[in-house]
Structure formats: structure tokens, C-alpha cells
Amino acid sequence: DAGITQSPRHKVTETGTPVTLRCHQTENHRYMYWYRQDPGHGLRLIHYSYGVKDTDKGEVSDGYSVSRSKTEDFLLTLESATSSQTSVYFCAISESGTSGNLNEQFFGPGTRLTVL
Amino acid sequence: GDSVTQMEGPVTLSEEAFLTINCTYTATGYPSLFWYVQYPGEGLQLLLKATKADDKGSNKGFEATYRKETTSFHLEKGSVQVSDSAVYFCALHNNNDMRFGAGTRLTVKP
Numbered sequence A: 001d002a003g004i005t006q007s008p009r010h011k012v013t014e015t016g017t018p019v020t021l022r023c024h025q026t027e028n029h030r031y032m033y034w035y036r037q038d039p040g041h042g043l044r045l046i047h048y049s050y051g052v053k054d055t056d057k058g059e060v061s062d063g064y065s066v067s068r069s070k071t072e073d074f075l076l077t078l079e080s081a082t083s084s085q086t087s088v089y090f091c092a093i094s095e096s097g098t099s100g101n102l103n104e105q106f107f108g109p110g111t112r113l114t115v116l
Numbered sequence B: 001g002d003s004v005t006q007m008e009g010p011v012t013l014s015e016e017a018f019l020t021i022n023c024t025y026t027a028t029g030y031p032s033l034f035w036y037v038q039y040p041g042e043g044l045q046l047l048l049k050a051t052k053a054d055d056k057g058s059n060k061g062f063e064a065t066y067r068k069e070t071t072s073f074h075l076e077k078g079s080v081q082v083s084d085s086a087v088y089f090c091a092l093h094n095n096n097d098m099r100f101g102a103g104t105r106l107t108v109k110p
Helices: none
Strands: A004-007 A010-013 A019-025 A031-038 A042-051 A054-057 A065-070 A073-078 A087-094 A111-115 B003-006 B011-014 B019-021 B023-026 B032-038 B044-050 B056-059 B062-065 B075-077 B086-094 B097-100 B104-109
Touching (some): A004 A087, A019 A087, B003 B086, B011 B019
Antiparallel strands (some): A004 A019, A019 A073, A065 A073, B086 B104
């Protein structure tokens, strides 16, 4: 299994509070991704990173920010959590972001976030 | 933008039945196509992939063929087992963007 951990695994918070989720990898992969998983929507990309300090927005980036100060860590921050951000969040990594045989993504175990 | 549409579930089959889960896509250029599987309480795992038209991906008895003319990547297995019960996601990767279908829950009964 690819070495990807997420913390925390479960979190309950209140509307308006800041929340930071952490993804840590030991594979030295260049690309890292944050997704949210919601019933009926599959996985939707929030943000991704293609290197240290290099990030870009995904399909559903509003209300989220990310940071990547080291290759191994990719942080997802909800500056002011809302109930619509209740979801399961998955981190993924890949060696390459371009089309081809190296763009397989490996997923972490997920973080279940509940915003009350 | 790019998108993936897969058949809605849930799908319930008896052991040893034939499985088909339909997947079609809309994309510009030449995306790579994937099937991922998610077991309860876990993250997604790559099941199979195809990177160009007419490629066939296969793994653990599952197969899917990249059909550019019909923009499809249907998942098939000739004889399902109880252990195949999971949620299956079709996905495409194109220009640093990954799009997933909504997922199809498969339950296989003994």
C-alpha cells in the first residue's frame, strides 16, 4: 500500500470554526490532491498540488484553501466551516499529473468531517 | 468541462452472475480512463485502467475496454463473488484534472 496517512480520521466541529486536515505521504510523489466524497456526486476535486508551494484549484474549491510547504505534507483548510462542508475528505497522490501510465492516483483512508 | 456518467445503483447480484456496470464520458482530447473500487470504510483503490483507444484494462477477473467511438468504458466480470461487494467508480484523467462518476454500489449475495 502507498504510504499515505490522513489526520484526523474523524472530526466534529461547529459552524464558523476553522478546520485543518492533514495529508502526509512517504512516497515522495510530486502530485497531491484533496477530494470530497458526497452521496450521488462521487469524488470531486477541491485543490491539487504539483510541487512544493505550487497549487491549483479544482472543481469545488470555494471555501477551501491549501498549502504545501514540504513534499510530504498537503494541508486543507476550511477557514470558516459550514454545514455544507460536512463530507468525507480523501487525499490522493500520484507521480505524474500528465496523461500516461504514471498518472495512477493512490488514496488515503479518508477523514470524516461533520460540521454542526 | 469533462464529465463521467455511470449507471446508478445499487446493483444486487447472486454469486457467479455476470456483471456489467456502464460508464460513458465526455472529454476533450485523449483522457486516460480508470475504474476504482472502494470497500467499506476505506479509500479508493485502482482496479484497472486504459490510456488510449481500444486498450483493454483487466485485473482480478474484471475487464473494461476504452471505446472512443462510443465514449464508453464499461466494467465487466464473468462471475462475481461475495468479496466483490463494494462501490465502483469510473473516472477519467485529462490535463491534470480527475473526474469521477457518482459510483455504483454492488452487492453480491451467496
